[in-house]
Amino acid sequence: MHKRIAEIQSYLQHNDHSLAVRRILDASLDTADLSLLKEAIAFSRLYRQYKDAGLPPAFIESANSLLNRIDQVAERFTERTAPLVTASQISKTYSSGNFSLQPISLQVNTGDVLGIVGENGNGKTTLLRCMAAQLALTSGELQFAQLENPDHYEIKHHLAFIPQRIPRWFGLLKDNLHFSAAISGVKGEENEVMVDFMLERLDLTPYAHLTWNQISSGYRTRFEIARILLQKPKLLILDEPLANLDINAQQSILTDLRFMAKSVHNPMGILLSSQQLHEVEKIADTVLLIKKGSCLFRTGEQEKTATAFVIELETTVKRDQLLNVLAAEGEVQFNGGFYTVSSATLPAQEMLAKLVTAGIPISYFRDITHSTKRFI
Numbered sequence: 001m002h003k004r005i006a007e008i009q010s011y012l013q014h015n016d017h018s019l020a021v022r023r024i025l026d027a028s029l030d031t032a033d034l035s036l037l038k039e040a041i042a043f044s045r046l047y048r049q050y051k052d053a054g055l056p057p058a059f060i061e062s063a064n065s066l067l068n069r070i071d072q073v074a075e076r077f078t079e080r081t082a083p084l085v086t087a088s089q090i091s092k093t094y095s096s097g098n099f100s101l102q103p104i105s106l107q108v109n110t111g112d113v114l115g116i117v118g119e120n121g122n123g124k125t126t127l128l129r130c131m132a133a134q135l136a137l138t139s140g141e142l143q144f145a146q147l148e149n150p151d152h153y154e155i156k157h158h159l160a161f162i163p164q165r166i167p168r169w170f171g172l173l174k175d176n177l178h179f180s181a182a183i184s185g186v187k188g189e190e191n192e193v194m195v196d197f198m199l200e201r202l203d204l205t206p207y208a209h210l211t212w213n214q215i216s217s218g219y220r221t222r223f224e225i226a227r228i229l230l231q232k233p234k235l236l237i238l239d240e241p242l243a244n245l246d247i248n249a250q251q252s253i254l255t256d257l258r259f260m261a262k263s264v265h266n267p268m269g270i271l272l273s274s275q276q277l278h279e280v281e282k283i284a285d286t287v288l289l290i291k292k293g294s295c296l297f298r299t300g301e302q303e304k305t306a307t308a309f310v311i312e313l314e315t316t317v318k319r320d321q322l323l324n325v326l327a328a329e330g331e332v333q334f335n336g337g338f339y340t341v342s343s344a345t346l347p348a349q350e351m352l353a354k355l356v357t358a359g360i361p362i363s364y365f366r367d368i369t370h371s372t373k374r375f376i
Contacts, residue, residue: 005071012063017055021047022256024066025201030264031073037193039066044200064313083145084108084235084269085131085159090140092130101126102294103140108235108269111262114272115284117372123293124273125164125239131271132161132237146234157222159235160228164243165219173209173215173223175201181230198226201256217244222253229260236261238272242279250279258283277373278366289372297375308342310374311351314364325358326351338364 004027011020021044028040043066050056089103101123108114108131116124129135133142133155144150147158169176177195186194199205202222207215215223221244228236241257242250261270274280281299283288289297315322319332322339326332330343330351343351348367355362368374 002071005067008067009064012060017047017051017059017156019255022201023072023259024063025197026259026263027067027070029197031070032265033073034190034193036066036070036073037197040070041193041196041200041294045205048200048205063295080110080267082110084110084112086143086145087131087144088141090125090130090142091152092135093138093139099123099126100138100293101130104288104295105140106288108271109233110267110269112286113258113261113270113272113284115280116271116289116290117249117275117277117280117287118273118290119275123290126260126293127290128161128237128239128271132159134161158233159237160231160233162221162236162238162241163226164226164240166217166244168212169223170212172209172211173204176223177227177230180227184231186230191354194230202226218249219244221245225253225257229266232266233268235271237270238270240273240275242274242276250276251282254279254283277371287372289375291375297372299370299372308344308369309347309351310340310342310367310369311348312338312364312366312368312373313355313362315355315360315362321360322355325354325360340368 004023008023008027011017011023025040025044028036031037043062046062047055048058050059058375086105086107088105090101090105091103092101094100099121104127106114116127118124126135132309133150133152142150144158147154150158170237172319174195178191178197181191181194188375199208202225202310204219204222204226212220221241225238225241238257238259241253245253254371257272261268272280272284275286284299287299288295314337319334320340321334322341324332326341326343326346329346330341333340340353346354348369352362352365366373
């Protein structure tokens with residue numbers, strides 16, 4: 001806990017207030033102290049009230065006071081890693097014969113974030129539904145390490161699957177969250193506090209008393225995540241969770257999901273699919289690239305087999321100028337928007353240094369040597 005407190009204090013010192021508030025909420029939850037959690041919720045509401053008009057001078061003082069008290073409370077949970085689900089050479093062929101998911105193996109543990117990336121129609125959703133035991137496997141085996149009798153009922157209560165299209169719900173957003181917590185056994189004051197926590201944590205408080213028709217698709221996704229998290233799943237599977245979110249919300253949600261996966265209060269594994277390669281690579285422990293039903297690339301050991309250094313960049317100069325600067329040591333491809341440059345000898349930093357020294361104007365640069373983007 002001490003390390004996390006120091007991290008949050010660093011956020012406050014450098015004016016990363018939104019992230020600091022979210023992490024204070026997380027830290028208070030991990031103490032399992034209801035009074036501290038209520039105080040953190042009140043602190044988050046104070047931040048929302050003043051963030052646009054200017055935070056009062058006492059804001060930092062209040063934050064540090066709350067952090068000190070959180071730090072003094074002994075955690076009732078300890079960090080732990082345990083296997084959740086292991087897929088051994090699972091495959092799926094549809095009766096129509098139009099598509100087949102080729103045999104693939106993977107394992108998800110508590111605290112893991114595993115990203116499945118690829119273009120539409122290549123098998124991401126099929127793989128997720130197989131992992132969620134929603135589809136009968138053509139071959140292979142799923143093993144749920146923490147279930148003694150992994151029948152449909154136990155699996156359904158062990159994991160949660162959030163589809164890209166959120167199911168319609170009725171009534172007020174907050175009432176639905178209270179109901180979701182109640183059917184999971186969270187009653188009385190704890191029910192009230194946990195719902196308030198989820199509203200604050202996922203920025204849903206302004207929408208608490210609205211209905212389905214009154215909120216955007218992005219906030220429906222946030223609601224569904226909040227609803228599911230109140231049920232404390234061990235494995236959370238999300239199909240294209242970024243599809244309905246604006247560009248500013250995408251990285252925030254992914255970062256929050258990573259924090260939640262590694263929670264001391266309720267550690268869980270997260271398996272998600274997306275077409276947003278760079279965003280997923282920032283937060284995932286492992287990324288799999290699925291193409292035409294096969295796992296084409298998996299981060300980790302396979303990264304070491306890269307035979308060339310690869311960058312992508314945007315610039316106004318022509319291909320010949322890039323080749324001249326790199327002394328013909330690089331191969332340059334152009335897709336109409338940006339260049340992809342590969343070199344067997346020059347690391348990304350050296351390619352960048354040469355381009356900058358030569359005065360080449362660069363509006364975008366990224367090292368994709370170890371990125372799934374190399375295979376798209």
